[in-house]
Amino acid sequence: MAIFSVYVVNKAGGLIYQYDNYVPRSEVEKTFSYPLDLVLKHHDEKVIVSFGQRDGIKVGHALLSINGVDVIGKNTADGKDTLEYLKDPANYPVSIRFGRARLSSNEKLMLASMFHSLFAIGSQLSPEVGSSGIEMLETDVFKLHCFQTLTGIKFIVLADPRQSGIDALLKKIYEIYSDFALKNPFYSLEMPIRCELFDQNLKSALEVAEKAGNFGAGS
């Protein structure tokens, strides 16, 4: 389970495909009684913990669900404001799930275009002419691998730092794109990829890469 996600960015920098293979979730569900000893606040259309770290619930964690029902933005599933709901003693005891907020698709779009711009800056900063652009971005918990084709499409894979064989995987994803997305006559170029065959083949390629990479030797 070491390949986290795949992003495909078109020539203009727009995200045309995104798949989360494995997202490590740190979620905590606890039952609370009135009054709630965590301080919550609104932030960016979500309700997050601003004070009161305890039992695995950290500051910055978002409120994900109340009594098993996922919250939608700032409101509960019934449309009531979450903070108002939690101020009412009649609603307690309540079981709330907190966790690291998932990236919304808009945020992913923004991050992809930002990466596209960083990629361009990286190539311009290059002291040598004809740089390949950003190939890898490394942090302590993940490595981002990027492959830009001659036609300007970027394939980005986020994986565990110990995962090997990602270069071969990026080439494989390019082949899968040229097969199942481009050869589908109903898919228009540069548009979001909504082809089932592409999804299926991508998933199996990721599985193969994970198994191969885990044996250490890799490519």
Add this chain to the structure above:
Amino acid sequence: MSRQSNRTTDSKKMNSELFTLTYGALVTQLCKDYENDEEVNKQLDKMGYNIGVRLIEDFLARSSVGRCQDFRETADVIAKVAFKMYLGVTPSVTNWSPAGDEFSLILENNPLADFVELPDNHSTLVYSNLLCGALRGALEMVQMAVDVKFAQDTLRGDGVTEIRMKFIKRIEENLPAGDE
């Protein structure tokens, strides 16, 4: 690790005559629909263009050819790798212009036009114009604007089929980062 081509579709061979028949059916239907050779030529070019813009990615993904440094390299890659991969024929590259921006591809046999004879009322039809559109579309996706046309065609009585390709310019808009 040697790069394995683990495409299971590689082993699916298609009868080339079925391909010739399919292309023939396409051209004759276009002729019936448009009734005007010029219009049919334009449509074939458009269709070829749509094929070319998609085929280039397949070509790049499977052949691992890098960016060509100049037009001569491009000509070699087109003749020796691309035509071989997709049509099974290897045209020869000749007739370079003095400036090095035009060349000809000479095809001894054209798989699209096996068994085809052009009747007299279609004397201006460029039967294999799809090829021209495909080459144009594919090169446009790698930032090269080219003009492709048939200089000679065995269907019209010439000895060989000759495709003339002229380099117009490098497309500077939407360059992938790092390619200046």
